Every structure is written in structure tokens, then in C-alpha cells.
Amino acid sequence: MDWRRDGELGNAHPQGRPAQGARPVVNAGLTRIPAPFVVFLGDIQDEVFGKTGLGVAQWRPQDCIGQVRLPHCLVDAGVPDMSIESAKACGARALIVGSAAVGGRIPEGWTASLCAAARAGLDVVAGLHIRLAELPGLAEAARAGGARLVDVRVPPASLPVGSGRKRTGKRLLTVGTDCACGKKYTALALHQELRRRGRDSTFRATGQTGIMIAGAGMPIDAVVADFVTGAAEVLSPENEPDHWDVIEGQGALLHPGYLQVTVGLLVGSQPDAFVVCHDPLRSSISGWPDFPVPSAATIIERTVTLGRLTNPAIRCVGIALNTSKVTRAERERLLKRYAAESGLPCVDPIATGTEAIVDKLLRDFPA
């Protein structure tokens, strides 16, 4: 997979650097994140708190030259350990904050490392709830080092309202029956499979980890409500007729907290095709125990109903199950059952790959 094709969001190599003394704080939005980089994991003990760093190291191995870990860190991204100094000496241009403490916080003990990186001229990139410039001393360190502070959760200014106008190019959106059920992974895997077959494809990121993996994207849940459809339109602009944008979904259409994000992303993306991501072992929405997880069939029907507004031909091209917690035999049984019930290819992107879905996609949408 080559994340660095020109003219795409996947490109992680911006040309310019801000002049010393320029305002060092930028909003990532569609801005590109520089590479190569190191991931910072702090002193976390549990992979749950390092999923951004682990995801970036997994999906951008060619750009991730190392990890910076504090004493007692128990999480390992599988790349060389480095100090800030050695990262700089090895050519790193950025440090990606790949971990967070409970509540998305940055512990005081980590701030010194971030300041040292900024002072050494490494851009500091994070997807926190607070802005990096609010961390004590970091803005000054960035000014001193000529580094940028990149908050990937800050959307670009001046987004338009959604127009609903048909755009050229093809789009696939991953949707889910809940949050955290494989939408990002499935989109990345589908994109990778399309590229493997020589198809023109771009992964369009909508969440913080996805944006760091892609090097750019749109933090769709942080956009002001009025502009969500417009932000989705900006994220997947006009393109060549046979080019696929593979768009990372967010939230879920029957999620009592986040469905508005999902709806806006769906209508603004105007997808030709979508894939439903589903965890067959989950019975209620994570964190909302009174709300059952809808069936994949319900989500297919609801996605078509709402998505038709901007793409009357929208169709489901497959189901991606998360079967990581079942036996191999049970996985095979589940995949067969969902395929038989839906009449669609059904895969586990990690266990079986996404070939069956891409086969159908390219049959349904011949070049």
C-alpha cells in the first residue's frame, strides 16, 4: 500500500515548513501531517490507551521510524525505541501522540517529552479533546523550535453547508451497527485490496486515528452541526469516474448519542456502495445498555432509506463481521449464516480479508 500518491489526502509529505516565529498552531483538518515520524506512547500499561499509536504504527510502517516510551510503559508498537534526540537524528519530522490517559488526558509527566520534541523542531500531532497549545510550555517550545502543533480533532475553518450536488468519482462508506465495531479497519482493508488490484483508491479518514494513519482527513464529529454534510462533501471531492474514495464511517444510525454524525456523513458522502460492520457478540450499544444493537439487515435498510436522498442508487455490497472472540468453527458458521441471510459477501477483514466484498464491488461497478 502506498500512502503517498500525489494529489491525495493519503500523501503525508507537505512541502513547506512555517517560518520561525509564524503562528505554530494549525488545525489538521485537510492539512497534511509530516512524515517520517515517531509515535509517543507515554507510560501507558494497557493497549486500550495506545490504540492511536498502535494503529498508526501498523498502517504506516514505512513512515513510522520508532516509538518514544517513558519508563514503565508496557505497550509496544513493535518499532525501535528512540529518544527525542535519536528520533531527530534519524530524520523524524513529527512526534505523534499515540496514547492518552483515562478521559483523553495528557498526564503532567508526559508534557516535558512533548516540549522537548517541539523544541527539537519536531511537529507535535495529537487528537486530544484539549488543544495542544493548552499544555503548559508547549506553545513556547514550538515557537522556539519552529515546530507546528497539529490538533487533528480541529476541523478546518470556513466549511460549506452541504449542497447535495452529485460529484464525479465513486464512493464507498463503511457503516456500523454500533461505534467501535471495525469501520476504520474495514475501510483501510478495502482500500488496500482495491490498490492491490490496481484500482485507483483513496482512504478518507474521519476520526483521529484514521486521520493520523492517512496523514489527513476530516474530524467529522468535531464539525459544527450545520456543516457536517458540507464537511463530508469537502472530504471526498470530485474525482476521476473510476476512482474510489473509501470513507471511514462514524457512529451508527440507531445510536442515541451520535446518529446525527452518521446521518450527516452518509448524506454528504453520497456513497454508491456501503459495507456494514457488525460485532455479532454485542447485544447492546457500547455504553448505552438500554439500546439494543440493531441487526445488520436493519442498518442496511436504514442506510438505503437515508442515503437515497443524495444517491438514489446506493447499495450494500457486503458485511464485515468482527469474529475475533469466537472459535474458527464458529466464525465460519457466522460468516455463512450472515451471507445466506443477506445474500451479500460476508467477511472478517482481519481473519479472511476483504476479497469477497471487493469482488462484488467491482462486479457491481465495472470500470
Add this chain to the structure above:
Amino acid sequence: MDWRRDGELGNAHPQGRPAQGARPVVNAGLTRIPAPFVVFLGDIQDEVFGKTGLGVAQWRPQDCIGQVRLPHCLVDAGVPDMSIESAKACGARALIVGSAAVGGRIPEGWTASLCAAARAGLDVVAGLHIRLAELPGLAEAARAGGARLVDVRVPPASLPVGSGRKRTGKRLLTVGTDCACGKKYTALALHQELRRRGRDSTFRATGQTGIMIAGAGMPIDAVVADFVTGAAEVLSPENEPDHWDVIEGQGALLHPGYLQVTVGLLVGSQPDAFVVCHDPLRSSISGWPDFPVPSAATIIERTVTLGRLTNPAIRCVGIALNTSKVTRAERERLLKRYAAESGLPCVDPIATGTEAIVDKLLRDFPA
């Protein structure tokens, strides 16, 4: 109609004033707007640009003691003309910016009046796209006068994510087949009719003019996407079992730009009842000529489908038509036709009042 009942958002009389030197800029959100007040109309020539001022003067006659107009202003809110000085002398506590130039701008020539008001100690209230404090000299004037600058389009900080939990009390939401088809007016008229019958009711505002009329509310379209359902929950909190919140709708469920706002407001409001507002003469979504206005029946079905997530018993209790541009005979024909087709009371809130809908509401939901 008494907008000043204690313990409600309709109450427009905050107890305290900020101390001199305190930060003068506040976000309206659920903050109350002081009364009595004057409306500022600038020098506009067309009522379209003064709809906020005209709406506030119409719906809060007891609090609106006058209007401040510049030379050549051709719009008249029907209240006494005043200078800033005479407004102050008459006891005004705030000046509401009730007009805007094209693009929502404040012309340079108006800023001097706003500064004079702030310097005289009148709070300045506006629902602009920019913050009041960005107008040249206004923040300084407010500090000097001990006045507040209230931007009603700025949502409160620290909104929660929507929980989907059932709240006590009853809720009615106005929904529309498009923007600008009577959702605010209908909600105000229904609220007024409920009050007239001695029912406990609160108008819950979601747009700038509604917020100024109610004295408080939630600028739902300015909330960050992740928090729209949560903001709607905050707007209509737990209440007495027989209390009605009459919630001003926003956008429309088949609107290609704004449907995400509508969806989040619907699910967070968990309405027991809704009223569809419709302009029977409009064929396409205003400003989106390629998108037809859906039928009232389509919007009823879609609202029930989506609203069931947080209120399985949601039901439509009436249709509010805007028949301002047809003859009296045609109006009667239209109202009869829509009533016959839907089996629901059908009114024009301005021409016929909302009694028929409130009759049904109170039959369907007896105290």
C-alpha cells in the same frame, strides 16, 4: 402569554449583573436575556433583514419598549422610536440587534450605535455569525459600561453526549418539510394556546430569533456535531408529568444540507408528539432547487421512523400549513384536503389558530 414564569427558560429577568471589570462576553445558550429591551433595526430597507427584531417585538410586546432606528430605515416594528439615551432613561436593560445586512453582516455605520448602548450600560444581544466582541471598540465599550455582550448563537460549553434516557414531562416538536416554513411560529402559537387553556407549557427555542423571543434557548445548529442530541436533552430537561415543552424545530429530515441537525434535535428531544409545518406552494427545498419538498405524509413517516429510537410512542398530532399566499377559498380547500388525507387536524396558525391541534393533543395526552 406570560413569558416570565419563574423557573422556566421563558423567564427573561436574570437576577444578577456582572461586576464591573468582569469578563463582559457571555454565551447565551441557556443564559437568560435581560428585559425590558429595545430592538435595533439599523438602516435596513426590507423586512427580510429585520425578521429577528420584528419577531421579538411581536412575541414579547410587554418587554419590548421601543426601537432604535438609524436615518433612512424603512422597517418599523410598531413600537416607539427611541434614542439610546431615552431607552436607558425608560429603563431598558438591553439592546437586541434585530437586523442584519446581507450575509449576516453588521455595517460599519451601525457599530457606533452598539458601542453607545454598551457604554450606557445596556447589554448588547445578537445572533450573528461573528462574535459581538469582534466588532471594533465594542468589547471596550462594554467593559466601560459594565454591559454584557450576548452572542445567542454560541452554545454553552461542556454539553454532554446524548444519553437517550427517558425524561419525565411531555414534549412536542415542530418539524418541517423544509426550512423557513413556520416551525418557530407554530411552536409559539401552540405554546400560547396551551397556556391559554391553563396548561403548563414552555417554549424551547433552538434558533436565534426564537432564543431572543424566549429569552433563552439552545442554538442547536451551532453545537459541535457529537453533542447535538445531548444539547437537545439539556434544552428540554426532566419536568412535571403534565408539563409540555414545545420545542422549535430546525431544518428538515430530507434537507441535503441540514438534516443532521434535524435528526439530532428529534432524537434528543424524544418528543411524544409532533406537528408538521408545510408550505403547500413550495415545490423545491429553498436554495436547493434540485431537491423536491417532500410531502407532509413522507415527513410524518420519516419522523416516526427516526423518533421511535428514543420515544417508541411518538405520534403526529397535526399539520400546520402556511397559506399566506392563497385566497381564502383556496386556504379552506387546502386545509380540508390535508385534513382528509392525513386524518389529522390541519390549521394555518396565523389564519385559523392552532386550537384544533391542541384539542387533539390534549385528547391524546390527557392530564
